[in-house]
Every structure is written in C-alpha cells, then in structure tokens.
Amino acid sequence: GAVVSQHPSRVICKSGTSVKIECRSLDFQATTMFWYRQFPKKSLMLMATSNEGSKATYEQGVEKDKFLINHASLTLSTLTVTSAHPEDSSFYICSASLTGFTGELFFGEGSRLTVL
Amino acid sequence: DQQVKQNSPSLSVQEGRISILNCDYTNSMFDYFLWYKKYPAEGPTFLISISSIKDKNEDGRFTVFLNKSAKHLSLHIVPSQPGDSAVYFCAASATGNTPLVFGKGTRLSVIA
Numbered sequence: 001g002a003v004v005s006q007h008p009s010r011v012i013c014k015s016g017t018s019v020k021i022e023c024r025s026l027d028f029q030a031t032t033m034f035w036y037r038q039f040p041k042k043s044l045m046l047m048a049t050s051n052e053g054s055k056a057t058y059e060q061g062v063e064k065d066k067f068l069i070n071h072a073s074l075t076l077s078t079l080t081v082t083s084a085h086p087e088d089s090s091f092y093i094c095s096a097s098l099t100g101f102t103g104e105l106f107f108g109e110g111s112r113l114t115v116l
Numbered sequence: 117d118q119q120v121k122q123n124s125p126s127l128s129v130q131e132g133r134i135s136i137l138n139c140d141y142t143n144s145m146f147d148y149f150l151w152y153k154k155y156p157a158e159g160p161t162f163l164i165s166i167s168s169i170k171d172k173n174e175d176g177r178f179t180v181f182l183n184k185s186a187k188h189l190s191l192h193i194v195p196s197q198p199g200d201s202a203v204y205f206c207a208a209s210a211t212g213n214t215p216l217v218f219g220k221g222t223r224l225s226v227i228a
Binding site for chain 1: 152160161162205216218
C-alpha cells in the first residue's frame, strides 16, 4: 500500500531554534498533503493543507509565519517550526492522498517535537 | 462546534467479546466516513471506511455501520483481541478536496 514517511520521528530542540520536519510519499505522488497537530487527549487538529507548487492553506488560528510549509515536489512536503517555544511541543503528523481526494488518507508515522 | 463527536473517551472490553465504538456527526454534507487506529507515538493508520450510499461495510473482524438519518456510525470489532487496544478515531469528509474532520478518539482497552 501507499507509504508516507516522516523524518525525524523525534526531535528535541532548544527554545528559539527552528526545526524542520519532512513528509515524503514514498511510492506515489501526492499533490496534496495535510499537516496535523495532535494535542493530548484531543483529536488531530488540521494545521494546513499543502499543495505542490503553491502556497499552503492554513487553518484559522494557525500562524503561517511560525509554521512554514513548503511542498516543493510531488513527493515531499516540509513543515518548519520557527523560533520554537515549549508550547509548540507536540506530535505533528502529515498525511497524503493518492488523488487529492481525501476519502482515504495515508498518514506518516508522526514526529514528536519537544522544545526545551 | 464539533462536527464529529466520539462521546466515549474510553472503552474496556474483554478479549473475545464485541467492541462497539460510536461516532456522531452534525454536518449533513459529509458523505464519506473512516475509522483510524492509533497506537502510542505512532501516526493513525486507516482501518475501514464507508460511503454514504451504504449502510454497512465489513472487513474481517471489523464492521462499520452507518445510520444517515441519525447521523451516526459505529465500528464493531468481533472478536476483540488484546492487539486491538489503541485509540480509534472516527473521521468524516465531504466530496471534493476537503480535509478530514476527526473526532477526539476513543481509547479501547481489550483485557485478556
């Protein structure tokens, strides 16, 4: 089946630094990728929709200057958390759909960010 | 306002018995529903889905039932196994390139 890979799976950084998380579709082309944030005891919260070759669409309340998303190719999207703070510590998950229709999504393994 | 609701945050079931996880939604535009299973420190994995033109979809031990008039769906797992212990997310989507809307999840514990 379709595989989506995230890297790194775990990252620890100091407050004020930037962290980049990669999301790759390994065996299919994903025109659209989604970035989610998982909060404790809560659902996955959609942060943004990443479209290849164009600017990402951010959900209300998500700071686009803080969470930079780049979708430079059909197999790679990146999320950069800039000037990270401890409250940014979370589990970040990406997903991709085969055809752009989100009926069936393939999720990455998730990346756990800890900001000290 | 939550469009997809999983009102039971947790559920405990004995091994071999049936597990029933429930999900309610409010948006009548939703026409495709999915269940995802999530282990700790991993991303959710797709489990089973159902289109609004159906009222039942079965895959092995997993069956999803959809009641459109009640805007309710449920996931049945039978027989339940200890390896089924995980958090189960219900998700819904409307036609087109729209993101999934997830419920908050139900933590299933299958006790041996």
